[in-house]
Structure formats: C-alpha cells, structure tokens
Amino acid sequence: MNLRDLSYLVSLAEHKHFGRAAQASFVSQPTLSTQIKKLEDELGVALVERTPRKVLLTEAGREIVARAREVLTEIEQIKAIARHTIDPESGTLRLGIFPTLGPYLLPHVVPQASERFPRLELLLVEEKTDALLKLLREGRLDAAVLAEPIHDDQLHAEFLFEEPFLLAVPEHHELAKRKTLKLDDLSDQSLLLLEDGHCLRDQALEVCELSGASEKSGFRATSLETLRQMVAANVGVTLLPTLAVKPPVARSENIHLVQFRGHAPSRRIAMFWRKSSALTPFLKKFVAVFRELPRTLLDPHTLPDPAPHSAQKTRARVAPRPRHRLKEMPSR
Incomplete structure (x- = not known):
C-alpha cells in the first residue's frame, strides 16, 4: 500500500x-x-x-x-x-470564500495580499458555506472566509470585520424617499431572498423575523446580481451587503439604497481553519490583510454617487441635447 x-x-x-x-x-x-x-x-x-x-x-x-x-x-x-x-511566506494557500462575498471583497484583498506576500500562491475556491466546510474538514482547503456563527470545535476562528446591510428598493418605491430606516419600517414589506444554501438567505430571514417583514413568495434568486436586477425591474425590495454596492461594483440604475438608523443589521465575517493546521502561525499573519481594509469600504455612509443617468435626465428637462449627438453612456 x-x-x-x-x-x-x-x-x-x-x-x-x-x-x-x-x-x-x-x-x-x-x-x-x-x-x-x-x-x-x-x-x-x-x-x-x-x-x-x-x-x-x-x-x-x-x-x-x-x-x-x-x-x-x-x-x-x-x-x-x-x-x-x-520560507514561512511562500508556497500555496488554498482559501475558500462564499459567493455573496467573494466577488465584492477579493478585488480589495488579493492585490494587498500579493504585495504583502509576493512569494505566496493564492488558490481561491468559491462555494456555498456547507461545501467550504466539507472541503476544510477534509483538508482540501487551508482556510475559509465564512459568516459567523460556525459551530465546530475542530476549527479555529479569527474575526475579520462586520458588514452592514442596506435596503435596496426600486427608484420610485415609497421607501426610496427615506434617508434612513428603522427595522420596524420593514414590517409590511416582502423581501426578495436568495435560494436555500446561501448564508445570506439565513441572515436576511433573521432580519425578517426581527422586523416583522416576510419573504416574497414565488421567487428565489441564485445570486446577488439576480436580486439586484429584480429590484431594478420593480419586482420588489431586498437587503444588500455594503461591499456589494461599493466600487468596483457598478451602481445599478433604478435602484435606491436606504441605510438603517442606529446599529444596522449586519453579518460578521471570520476566517476559519483547522486547529491542527501547521499553517496557523502564517494564517494569523494573513488575517491582517483583511483587518487592514479601509474603514470607508465597510461604511454604508460612504456610498458612491448615484448613477449619472439621473443627472442627465435632469439636464435633459432643462436643455434637451441635439438629436444628432450620441447618447452618453453611464460611467462604470
């Protein structure tokens, strides 16, 4: 053998x-x-x-x-x-991350990790939480970035950051006129949610329970981008994590983002690895890359300006463009 x-x-x-x-x-x-x-x-x-x-x-x-x-x-x-x-900072690190966080966090983290650990090969695996935990327990991942809580005595957790949620509503929705919201303001709302298996669905359901809101029946999305498009199409309202509305993500047209007053509903993000892992000393160093993200990145009060199409519409009412000019595309 x-x-x-x-x-x-x-x-x-x-x-x-x-x-x-x-x-x-x-x-x-x-x-x-x-x-x-x-x-x-x-x-x-x-x-x-x-x-x-x-x-x-x-x-x-x-x-x-x-x-x-x-x-x-x-x-x-x-x-x-x-x-x-x-060489403690060389070799390969197999890191897992879940789909409603990876595309929005990694553009900010990967360049910093490459600069700080230039000899490190970072292999990224994007899967839902249950799949990542299975890979981690089997030794096929070195670490995984997940939303708390995770109950497993064999895993070590290092808290990274807390990410607030915002409410995304269609441009002409009644709540679009509000600058801020309380959880109670959602009591008569039906939220668009993700399908089973996404941790963000569980977190959104907790918000529904606290606020008295409900899930919109007959629809479950497979991704945050689908939720975003459904809101833009005036199908309903949903919760979006702060990172999902920060650059380099393009600001969607016909969507208004409303912040929560006080302590906003949020998700806590941590990095997990096996307590027996030989990489523990290095992973504790690697965690610093996440903890050193700019504070403004996770601050819902520092949202980018609305998409320029709104300003163009305002100008057009005052002084319409000549018909022979090409339509100016919204910046991304």
Missing part, C-alpha cells in the same frame, strides 16, 4: 467515475483501475462496486476512504511544515 494508491481511491470516491478520477489524478484510466484492483487484492476486500454508469463504494470502501483522507491530510501538513519552515 502506498500514498499514491490511497490518493487514487479518494479521487475515485469523489468523482464516482474511473475516467474522471483518472483525469483528475493525471493518469490513464487503465492505470488507475489497475492500482485500485491491486489495493483491493492487498487488503483482501472489495472497495468499489463497478456498475455500468457509475462507481459505488462498498461499506468497507467508505470507511477506508475516510481514513485515507485523514492520512493524506496529515501528509500535506508534514509537507506544509517543511515548506513554511524554509
């Missing part, structure tokens, strides 16, 4: 297909199949059930795969200790 064969078995368990597992392992399908058969012969038990369409693990196979993952994770930890002993 060797580590290579264990890695083939784990790959087969993940892909449930010899061809895809071989491709992921950078070997031919006959090679992977032969090594799995040799492993079965050595152990004296069947590890997989070969069906015409997919591969199923036997009961023994599932138990051995679980142990094999632990072994391979420990081997990676040993290699990581050696790499970071030689």
